[in-house]
Amino acid sequence: MDPSSVIWIFFVFLFFYPQVLFRYRLLQRYKFIKQFEAVRKTRAIVMIHRQEQLALFGIPLYKYITIEDSEEILRAIRMTPEDMPIDLxxxxxxxxxLASEQIAIALKEHKAKTTVIIPHYAMSGGSLIALAADEIIIDKNAVMGPVDPQIGQYPAASIINAINTKYTDELDDETLILGDIARKAIVQVKEFVYDILKDKMGEEKAKYLSETLSTGKWTHDYPLTINKLKDLGIEVNTELPNIVYELFDLYRQPVNQRPSVQYVPVPYKRGTKK
Incomplete structure (x- = not known):
């Protein structure tokens, strides 16, 4: 075999190897999802966002909850019988x-039990989704976070606080418009949190939590630990199934074209046995 052939084979291998590895890892994830569903007798949906880096340039890529994620999760919920529990x-x-609220509403309206499982963290929109579930199962070292809205790169509450320190005639129109949007955003998120909590916690507790979590009491990345969640009156279960950690490990290595939401893409019949 001449050297040029070896070089071509090498480049072909470099091109196909990541794809083969990705497909293998994808099959592993589906296998674990099916095992998890068999143990829990539920529809399992996985939404994992991790920071990744391009191997060539080292540029960080950040994943977050998008409309595409909400579309996939709503589709999975529609494919699940009303009497089948859901684990997210x-x-x-x-x-x-918007995407987080769509997912939260879909979980809240599902007639069977819904559970959000948090192996490491679920901040901001992730916390909003978790609050809508019937049960939160969380690792003892995992955290949630406040759900106060952000306007661009700034917290809505901080924008309002900054505007309140100045006279109106000292501010330009753009800043005033930004302040108006920030006020509306806080009111909207506060009302949404109240709506998803009032039925299961009562009106008084729902008002307290919606005010505390939505109005910028803490920084947006403030960690709500197990003890802090309990102090707020948010019930959590720390008995995380071991298989969740095994599944979570399959997302450790960055792979190109990896979907952030996965589930077994077939409709389940009412009363389906695993």
């Missing part, structure tokens, strides 16, 4: 408010 394994820094 969640690992996310947050994302679009």
């Amino acid at each position: 394994i969640l690992h996310t820094p947050g994302g679009l408010v």
